[in-house]
Amino acid sequence: MKNINDKTKKWLIISGGLVLSAVLLVAIMSQFKAPPINDLDLPDQNSNTQKVAVESPDITEKEDNIKVPPIEIAKKPSNANGVDKGTEQTIQPDPIKPEYTDEQLKNPDQKPNGEKVTEQDKPVEHNKVEKPSTPPKSDNQPQGGDVNSKGETYLPGFGWIKNSGENQGSVADDMYENGNKVGIMGE
Numbered sequence: 001m002k003n004i005n006d007k008t009k010k011w012l013i014i015s016g017g018l019v020l021s022a023v024l025l026v027a028i029m030s031q032f033k034a035p036p037i038n039d040l041d042l043p044d045q046n047s048n049t050q051k052v053a054v055e056s057p058d059i060t061e062k063e064d065n066i067k068v069p070p071i072e073i074a075k076k077p078s079n080a081n082g083v084d085k086g087t088e089q090t091i092q093p094d095p096i097k098p099e100y101t102d103e104q105l106k107n108p109d110q111k112p113n114g115e116k117v118t119e120q121d122k123p124v125e126h127n128k129v130e131k132p133s134t135p136p137k138s139d140n141q142p143q144g145g146d147v148n149s150k151g152e153t154y155l156p157g158f159g160w161i162k163n164s165g166e167n168q169g170s171v172a173d174d175m176y177e178n179g180n181k182v183g184i185m186g187e
Helices: 006-031 102-106
Strands: 153-155 159-161
Touching: none
Parallel strands: none
Antiparallel strands: 153 159
16 A cells, blocks of 8 residues: 555545445435335135124013103294394394483583582592692501611511611622623532
8 A cells, every 4th residue: 555645545535435425324224114014814715704693582572652742942032132133143232322402411510411410520620639638647657767676677568677787789790791690600
């Protein structure tokens, strides 16, 4: 092999690799072939078969006459609310809009349906609206942020909470702005 130059060695290696790849490809493809289907051996029709004789017992008892009463179909109640015949279906009748006279519509002391207008129904100008008064504070009930003699702070909805000191924060130099950590998480 000393007489073979580098170019020839290169082509021999490439051609050998291609041949080896082709052999492997054929071997792999042969694994995916479906196995041939073997036909079942059917027995010959001329072979001796045994005859099976089934004897039916004689029924001496007569069945009683069964009488079925005629089926009565109840009449459907008429539904004045809707129609379900053919392709047209209505579930409810069309609503009837009441018609009011001009006198009923323009009367400020009475609603168009005939009810009298109350104080709550009358419109109030924006500037004349009274703000609801705040309920007086009771001395017995603590307000949010109150501190008792034990040093506990009252928070509405949570009750008295022990003071755990000032808030603490830390700076991580290996964090991105979005909170993703840079580097190995165990360190």
